[in-house]
Amino acid sequence: MIETASVISFFGFLRCGEITVIKSEQFEPAINLCISDISFTDNVTKLHLKQSKTDPFRKGIDIQLHKINSHICPYRVLKRYLEIRKTCISSYQNTDPLFISIGNLAMEREFFITKIRHVLELCGYDPKNFSGHSFRIGAGTAAVQATIEDHMIKTLGRWSSDCYVRYIRTQPTSIKHAQQQLAESVYHSLYYSQF
DSSP states (O other): OHHHHHHHHHHTTOOGGGTOBSSGGGOOTTTSOBGGGEEEOSSEEEEEESOBTTBTTOOOEEEEEEOOSSSSOHHHHHHHHHHHHHHHOSOOOTTSBSSBOGGGOBOBHHHHHHHHHHHHHHTTOOGGGOOTTHHHHHHHHHHHHTTOOHHHHHHHHTOSSGGGGGGOOOOHHHHHHHHHHHHHHHHHHHHHHTO
8 A cells, every 4th residue: 555655646746645634533535535536447547636735626636647668657556456455455435545544544644654764764765854745756856857848747746837846856966967068068168259
C-alpha cells in the first residue's frame, strides 16, 4: 500500500492531503479518496479527486495514470494493490478509503509520512529531509530534469500559475553547468565581436 500511495503520489503530482486524512475518524466518502474513485480502461487509470486545493468550487478533477513501459508503472502498481486488497480484506466496499492503515481505517497523514521516512532511512537517506510534500516537489523536479515542457509540468501538477517553479530543487551540478554555459556564451560574444 505504501508503495502504491508513493507511486501514484509521484506520477499524479498529488499532495499528501489528497490521499490521506488528518484523523481516520474524519474520513468522509463524499470528500476523501475512495475505492470508487478509481477506474481502469485498457491503458489508463483515472483517479478522481472530489476536492483539491486547486479546485475551490469542488467540481472534482480526474488524474490520469497511464500504463507506461517502466518498472515503476502507476497503472500496474495501483491495479495490483487493488487486487491484493480485494483478496486480503473481507470488507471491500466502493465507499471504503482507497488507502487504509491498521484496523482498515483511512490512512492518516502522520502514518504515511512515518512509514515513508522509515523506508527512506533504511535506504540510507536522512528522513528529516522529507515531508508530505516531497512527492509533489520530487515530481516537479524530475519533470524539469526530464526536460518536460513548462506547460506540461503545469498541467501534470494542476498549477494555474508559474508558482510550480518554487517546487523545483536545483542540484549544484546543474548550477555549475548553467554557469559554464554562461561563461562560454560571453567568451563567444566577446571573441566574435572583435571581427
